[in-house]
Amino acid sequence: MIDPGLYNYWIVVFLMMAGFYVVISQGNLVKKLVGLSLFQTSVFIFYISMGKISGGEAPILVEGITVYSNPLPHVLILTAIVVGVATISVGLALVVRIHEAYGTIEEDEIHEQDLIDDETTEDPSSFSNGEKNG
Amino acid sequence: MxxxxxxxxxxxxxxxxxxxxxxxxxxxxxxxxxxxxxxxxxxxxxxxxxxxxxxxxxxxxxxxxxxxxxxxxxxxxxxxxxxxxxxxxxxxxPLYGDPSAPVHQHVAPRYIQKGPTEVGMPNMVTAVLASYRGYDTFGETFVIFTAGLGVMLLLGVQKPHKPRPELNTIEDEIVLKVVVKLLIPLILLYGLYVQFHGDFGAGGGFQAGVIFATGFILYDLAFGEKEVRKVVPAHWLPRLAALGVLIYGGVGVISLLNNKPFLDYSALAHDPVHGQHLGVLLVELGVGITVFSVILLIFYVLANRRRQS
Amino acid sequence: MNLTEHLPILVVIIPLMTAPLCVLLDHPRLAWFAALASSWVSFAAAISLVMQVSAQGPISYWLGGWEPPWGIEYRIDVLASYVLLIVTAMAALVLIFAKESVQKEIPEQRIAYFYAAFMLAFAGLAGIVATGDAFNVFVFLEISSLATYALISMGKDRRALNASFTYLVMGTIGATFILIGIGSLYMMTGTLNMLDLAERLPEVADTRTVRAGFAFLTVGIGLKLALFPLHLWLPNAYAYAPSMVSAFLAATATKVAIYLLLRAILVIFGIDFSLGLMPLDNLLLVLGLIGMLSASLVAVYQRDIKRLFAYSSVAQIGYMVLGVGLANATGITSTILHLFNHALMKGALFIALGAVAYRIGSTTLKDFSGLGRQMPFTMAGIVAGGLSLIGIPPSVGFISKWYLVLATLEQNLWPVALLVLFGSFLAVIYVWKLVEAAYFGEPDDTRTIREAPLSMLAPLWILVIANFYFGIHTDLTVGLATQATSALTGGGG
Structure with a gap:
């Protein structure tokens, strides 16, 4: 059952989870974005790994080569990389604005200020989003 | 690790x-x-x-x-x-590298075997990207465009401001400046090569756009923004980005007008393979323009903020 | 060019291409007009698609002229055309409302870009619905999500920024989960086309990879759907977004996510696998119930009305998921019905709230005091929407609840039926709070408030009337919903 052919995937899983952990456990917004990027990049490796054929070559037609790796995952990941960088740049722009509006980029501190905002604009009874930090 | x-x-x-x-x-x-x-x-x-x-x-x-x-x-x-x-x-x-895995059996072989003849280019990745799954790439270009738009909405481009103290330049580093000056034409040339050579080797509109933008950013870092903005004013960039996606979409609309499915490049020329070639070239150009302008735009916008704060 | 042949793509690319056009125009009023015009054209295209599909069956459109599964396919079946109709109709109505509202809430020089982003969000949603390709879903999901993050962050309150960031992180995790899910399926079948997947999956359905892929896909969609307990991003995002954005999102975004869920579990995996082999039905049932009750309870304690109705949306998602979890035809019909009906009521409610925000700049309960006399038409609209939300006949809300209760009884789950009724009771409480303030509260005499402008009242009342029209004339919606259900469960997509 345990076969060296799967190790590659397990390393990817480890990387993915490292990124995922950073996203959900860290309070710093920039670090969250780095984690998100890490998470996505590892998923890319997962896709590319499955397109590989042992002994295959890059999918560009060359005389005398018959085994090529699968080009489709490459295409998908090209798209996904672009999507990733797009998300990160919007995220960073948001972080910059949050920093200007709150003076901090720590989730906890922002959250505290949000609660104060809630109290000043509404009646004090609404603590409803207090569950956010879970 | x-x-x-x-x-x-x-x-x-x-x-x-x-x-x-x-x-x-x-x-x-x-x-x-x-x-x-x-x-x-x-x-x-x-x-x-x-x-x-x-x-x-x-x-x-x-x-x-x-x-x-x-x-x-x-x-x-x-x-x-x-x-x-x-x-x-x-x-x-399936095991890593196993050629009999389902991934390699069903859809992919056609791309590998027929791609070079149907689309007429040796780089199968480009063929799949720009033609077989050209609509995904169309979407992807819009994602980039959306990102640029989002950053613009969030941080905005300010009106041209007074000359500023050159904060982020390397004013006195003459050696660096010379190196950069030598490098930039090379980078831009390489960008052009990547843009138009994607059918044969690795590369394409996306990578070329990034390389181009990098060239400009480097120039900005070395010589200050005034010089760069003479070449590409900031307020042009959103329009340029819009133009890029419109080029891509325009190719699709031409297909529609010829009563062919959206993005069917065979509508572009009498010979289908020739049409494919032309189509791929055009859409890659659109991608390149959009990517270039969005990346440069985001850089400008962030740099602009830096100066204000 | 033969227009009818290209309808499936036109619905999506018309709004999509309007976005760069708005940027090129860079003029607030022209951009608004371009957006409005294209959304109405898109709406018209959606109407004719509905007619075409119900007359001739599903349409398959080959993008780039490549046949699936090599190329990307657009596939419009009854359900897809029905959801497209919802999305385009809401966009078209919300844009009428938007003119005045956006002028007040968004800085002048950003309005054109704002509309561009709105068109992207709209086109992205339409693209998700129309496509028959799993990876293409991901691409259009990201177009619409990215545009949505930007739109939400344009809210005036600084909390909008934080809400948007939370949504961005949660949404991206969701999208990445979906990507992992698609990857696992691709790994086992070698294809990305949905129908092709459906054909090839049964062979490998018994593998752990496919099961895990299913789990990732469901959790990812659940995040986008704001399915309890993954809903934490939604209330703030809706509460602090600009009015027109809240109205559009509340009416469409979660509907598209439900649609995706239906597509994934019924079309790609097939009902036997999803609801039989995997314990998804019970899970959805329980989560739907908890979501419905807990979110309704939280809604009762809200002081900001926008947030109140946002929580109510989470609760309504609970109803829709519950319908799927019941795993019988009536349940699924009730979900599909509720997609449409909920869009009508939440569209009306959020547009009305937008009108209130336009006049008094806030939507806290305090500010509603005495509004019943100052803005009679707007408030009457809210009350009508609220009645529909509760499920009073002859509103559309009643029709969806009727089918839902029927479905629970078919399964002999009468405790669930009672809980559904209890959920309605909670809705009575929170709607009453508002009515009490608006009609029995003392108006603040120091301020003079006029009725909302006609451009806001018109879409509001179109929706209100639709709420009751489709509550009485149920043939169209129930007919489409049953047709869609039998197509989905009968296997003949």
Missing amino acids: IAIAIIRLRDLFAIVILFGIYSFLTAVLFMDLDAVDVAFTEAAVGAGVTTVLMLSSLYLTSRWEAAPRHSSFLPLLVVIITGAVLVYSTLDA
């Missing part, structure tokens, strides 16, 4: 640099996995653009992270469960 270091470190600057290295290593790995196009993009985007953007925004916020305050038990649990599900899922997965 770099990933672990990212979790543990608190210096955001170091984290971002480490992330750049991680991306670069990933790119090397992609190379090894035969994905040259992807490696190229990952190196340019992950290691290059993302790192620059992250550094620019760190400049605008703060470098040090506060000490964590709440326990990390629950997230850890979620992560372990997710990871376990993933490992579990790999147990039945």
